[in-house]
Amino acid sequence: MSVSTWALDVPSRDKLIKAAIEAKEFAYAKYSKFRVGAALLSTDGQIIKGANIENASYGGTICAERTAIVKAVSEGTKSFVALAVVTDVASALSPCGMCRQVIREFCAQNMPILLVPSDYSERIAKGQSDGILETSIAELLPHSFGPEHLELPREGAQSS
Numbered sequence: 001m002s003v004s005t006w007a008l009d010v011p012s013r014d015k016l017i018k019a020a021i022e023a024k025e026f027a028y029a030k031y032s033k034f035r036v037g038a039a040l041l042s043t044d045g046q047i048i049k050g051a052n053i054e055n056a057s058y059g060g061t062i063c064a065e066r067t068a069i070v071k072a073v074s075e076g077t078k079s080f081v082a083l084a085v086v087t088d089v090a091s092a093l094s095p096c097g098m099c100r101q102v103i104r105e106f107c108a109q110n111m112p113i114l115l116v117p118s119d120y121s122e123r124i125a126k127g128q129s130d131g132i133l134e135t136s137i138a139e140l141l142p143h144s145f146g147p148e149h150l151e152l153p154r155e156g157a158q159s160s
Helices: 010-024 064-074 097-106 120-125 147-151
Strands: 036-042 047-051 080-087 113-116 133-135
Touching (some): 010 047, 010 064, 010 113, 036 064, 064 080, 064 097
Parallel strands (some): 080 113
Antiparallel strands (some): 036 080, 113 133
16 A cells, blocks of 8 residues: 655754654653654644653553644644654664554644664764655555544434
8 A cells, every 4th residue: 555645844844853852862762662752743843752661560651742742732732744753773663553543633634754773873974764654544554444434424423
């Protein structure tokens, strides 16, 4: 499946990636030692950062992507143009399934999602390919269920 994403200008892309890398530094990954940083770019130009925050009760852990989205939405921002995610792994890694569903709730299907390898800065400094996988939630979560599906007519539904 190939879904094209909308264009993101280079300065915005660079700022978003830098913010995700900065966010990773605040990860609380005491148990997994797997730090993740995320940064969302809103339609009004704000960058909202998030890091994964673990908990001794593993179910209480929240991923970086959801942290950024929850921070944004709780402050009234619900419209986004891009997301960048970075880990400590030297390859582009995808958000978990739960994060994909939350991204699907708040982001357009073709919004760019930049999956950034940990050695991004070194690659750039050496003049190599940046190693970023640019994708979208439509590619990461095909045949997804979203808010619009709740409006579909249902067989046997009773009206009040």
